[in-house]
Amino acid sequence: MDKSISREPMLEMFIFETLQLIEQLEQDVLSCETCNQLDSSAINEIFRIMHTIKGSAAMMMFDNIAVLAHSIEDLFYFLREEKPHEVDYSKICDIMLESADFIKNVVSKLENAEVADNNAYELIDKIKEYLLVLKGSSPIAISNSTDPKASNTGSEQQFYITAAKSSPDLKQSRFHAVLFFETGCAMENLRAFNIVHKLNDLAEDIEYDPADIIENDNSIDQIRNKGFEITFRTAKNCEELENFFLNADLVQNIDLNEIEAEDKDQLVPRFTAQRQIILDDTEEELPLKPVEKLPDEGTKSSGSRQSIISVNVNKLDQLMDLVGELVISEAMVTLNPDLTELINLDNFHKAARQHRKIINELQDVVMSIRMVPLTITFQKMRRIVRDMSKKLNKELELEIIGEETEVDKNIIEHLSDPLMHLIRNAIDHGIESREERNRQGKGEIGKIRLEAKNEGGDVWISVKDDGAGLNREKILQRVREMGLAIKSDLDMTDREIFNYILLPGFSTKDEISEFSGRGVGMDVVVQNIESVGGKVLVDSSAGNGTTTTLKIPLTLAIINGMLIQVGESIFIIPIRSIKESLRAKEEEIIHDPDGNEMIMIRGDCLPILRLHERYLIQSHVEEIQDGIIIIVENDSKQLCLFADSLLGEQQVVVKALPRYLKKINGISGCTLLGNGRASLILDIAGLINH
Numbered sequence: 138m139d140k141s142i143s144r145e146p147m148l149e150m151f152i153f154e155t156l157q158l159i160e161q162l163e164q165d166v167l168s169c170e171t172c173n174q175l176d177s178s179a180i181n182e183i184f185r186i187m188h189t190i191k192g193s194a195a196m197m198m199f200d201n202i203a204v205l206a207h208s209i210e211d212l213f214y215f216l217r218e219e220k221p222h223e224v225d226y227s228k229i230c231d232i233m234l235e236s237a238d239f240i241k242n243v244v245s246k247l248e249n250a251e252v253a254d255n256n257a258y259e260l261i262d263k264i265k266e267y268l269l270v271l272k273g274s275s276p277i278a279i280s281n282s283t284d285p286k287a288s289n290t291g292s293e294q295q296f297y298i299t300a301a302k303s304s305p306d307l308k309q310s311r312f313h314a315v316l317f318f319e320t321g322c323a324m325e326n327l328r329a330f331n332i333v334h335k336l337n338d339l340a341e342d343i344e345y346d347p348a349d350i351i352e353n354d355n356s357i358d359q360i361r362n363k364g365f366e367i368t369f370r371t372a373k374n375c376e377e378l379e380n381f382f383l384n385a386d387l388v389q390n391i392d393l394n395e396i397e398a399e400d401k402d403q404l405v406p407r408f409t410a411q412r413q414i415i416l417d418d419t420e421e422e423l424p425l426k427p428v429e430k431l432p433d434e435g436t437k438s439s440g441s442r443q444s445i446i447s448v449n450v451n452k453l454d455q456l457m458d459l460v461g462e463l464v465i466s467e468a469m470v471t472l473n474p475d476l477t478e479l480i481n482l483d484n485f486h487k488a489a490r491q492h493r494k495i496i497n498e499l500q501d502v503v504m505s506i507r508m509v510p511l512t513i514t515f516q517k518m519r520r521i522v523r524d525m526s527k528k529l530n531k532e533l534e535l536e537i538i539g540e541e542t543e544v545d546k547n548i549i550e551h552l553s554d555p556l557m558h559l560i561r562n563a564i565d566h567g568i569e570s571r572e573e574r575n576r577q578g579k580g581e582i583g584k585i586r587l588e589a590k591n592e593g594g595d596v597w598i599s600v601k602d603d604g605a606g607l608n609r610e611k612i613l614q615r616v617r618e619m620g621l622a623i624k625s626d627l628d629m630t631d632r633e634i635f636n637y638i639l640l641p642g643f644s645t646k647d648e649i650s651e652f653s654g655r656g657v658g659m660d661v662v663v664q665n666i667e668s669v670g671g672k673v674l675v676d677s678s679a680g681n682g683t684t685t686t687l688k689i690p691l692t693l694a695i696i697n698g699m700l701i702q703v704g705e706s707i708f709i710i711p712i713r714s715i716k717e718s719l720r721a722k723e724e725e726i727i728h729d730p731d732g733n734e735m736i737m738i739r740g741d742c743l744p745i746l747r748l749h750e751r752y753l754i755q756s757h758v759e760e761i762q763d764g765i766i767i768i769v770e771n772d773s774k775q776l777c778l779f780a781d782s783l784l785g786e787q788q789v790v791v792k793a794l795p796r797y798l799k800k801i802n803g804i805s806g807c808t809l810l811g812n813g814r815a816s817l818i819l820d821i822a823g824l825i826n827h
Contacts, residue, residue: 170230184213192386196331205257208264311396315364322387325360326350340371461790472811508543515540525564532582539589545692548669555662559600567604601684607677635675700784703748704756707816714821716768747779771822
């Protein structure tokens with residue numbers, strides 16, 4: 138069962154927002170380390186991120202994250218206010234990345250419904266010790282019994298209000314308040330719900346709008362644009378209520394009114410208050426001024442600039458499935474056999490063309506929604522390069538090209554692990570030590586290039602290093618030791634030899650280390666890429682480095698296919714795999730000593746695969762001149778498929794094969810045709826390689 142479906146909405150949103158903020162935090166920290174400086178904008182941004190995480194974690198009662206984030210706030214408050222001259226930026230980056238790892242570990246446990254009881258005290262002590270160093274003091278022993286409610290060093294005062302329910306003997310007044318949260322604070326509905334929960338200790342007869350804060354997905358936009366309205370009755374005075382609301386996490390301003398009458402529309406303005414906000418390096422207290430009216434639908438607030446919303450991936454999958462079914466139903470209507478005997482269908486065909494045009498536009502829009510840039514996935518590799526550079530004592534430089542390239546959301550989820558293994562292999566196996574690079578005149582800095590580009594219907598992602606390259610003889614020796622050789626050494630090309638490193642359990646590393654030697658890294662790469670219909674290519678040059686290329690489709694959902702007839706069966710060939718089609722003559726066919734058929738086309742001798750023989754289908758078309766030859770290509774290899782006839786091009790929705798059919802070589806999926814029949818989609822790579 139998908140655990141994300143069973144989680145409570147508040148927890149689901151907390152996990153999503155926190156992981157987004159941590160990813161942003163890591164990129165900010167790595168950028169600062171590269172520049173070897175923390176400017177005011179970077180400090181304020183990191184401070185804002187940790188402040189948001191602290192408030193969200195405290196609201197969800199995850200004290201280990203909240204207390205850690207609070208300690209980081211203290212550190213960056215000092216950096217912002219005091220601007221110390223002697224700052225070890227590498228030390229700060231180490232602390233921040235270690236903190237990010239801690240928070241990710243806790244969130245990972247929450248995602249898996251585990252107890253997230255990780256202890257952050259050791260990390261908090263490390264932060265406090267370094268803060269003392271910055272202040273010019275010697276580090277002192279700090280007790281591990283850090284109190285989560287310890288006083289702040291300046292980032293923000295915490296208020297602990299303990300109040301019993303108002304006594305009926307005390308005079309109570311009715312109030313109406315409109316709260317606005319800081320721009321970009323996120324999870325406004327949860328913060329509003331938390332305020333209502335705390336207000337229960339101070340007030341009675343609480344009503345708020347929007348009332349369905351958690352259940353209604355539109356509540357966040359309403360709170361951002363119009364504010365969060367609360368009406369309540371309490372014995373507290375205006376000053377006490379002001380302190381209560383303004384000291385709630387990330388509340389920027391409040392419009393508080395005492396209601397003289399029971400009618401909510403009759404309000405007597407008392408005051409409007411606004412929290413201090415940070416502008417650049419300084420704190421400026423905005424003047425208190427009366428608000429003439431509450432924001433209405435025509436009033437533009439900062440929240441109205443919000444043009445991006447988060448959507449559950451499962452909903453996008455359902456939408457994609459519905460569009461696929463729409464494509465199938467359109468084919469069922471326009472290709473319905475009942476129409477073949479009818480004449481004068483001009484109006485029908487005109488309507489069908491318009492219908493098809495709208496479906497194509499809808500499909501394009503849905504696909505564009507699912508397309509995600511590789512930016513986040515690529516930027517994660519900077520952290521891996523940074524950590525391995527320190528552990529292996531290698532000077533490294535990562536160049537990223539084409540990170541704006543977009544791929545389907547379902548595919549991008551399969552890319553993170555393969556890229557991580559390729560980057561680690563490039564650093565551990567490929568890049569030489571500083572001494573060795575100096576001896577070869579390469580320079581101490583090892584270079585790795587991560588590049589993505591679109592080509593046809595595929596995305597090509599390459600990881601290239603300028604290291605030592607693959608050792609051909611060492612790979613061959615290992616192949617012989619493992620008994621994997623199927624050809625003589627002289628008959629194998631370099632690419633065939635290099636492809637052995639992709640096999641499970643294959644490794645040329647003599648010693649097992651933290652990063653390699655177990656023979657599982659490249660196997661993970663192949664499994665993940667092939668699971669989305671992709672291909673892994675390896676090229677290398679001794680002394681000049683290695684390039685590993687991943688060829689993956691843009692999307693897995695809907696493809697353009699060519700329908701071909703083989704006996705009574707219909708197969709589909711992806712259009713992107715077809716080079717050309719032709720009719721051959723008997724005299725053009727060549728037979729080798731083993732009886733295999735080939736045809737000479739423009740100087741190339743290409744093998745012929747008769748599909749009716751391959752899949753044991755009865756066909757009345759057996760003579761080569763009576764059928765059609767379709768030349769297909771994959772990975773620079775070509776093959777001629779022999780079929781009865783071409784039926785035409787059609788968009789098809791790719792459906793997964795049943796488990797018992799997945800092992801059939803040369804079949805990648807199936808689809809439903811317009812007449813309701815099922816048709817198999819050919820796996821060109823499987824046919825060629827087999």
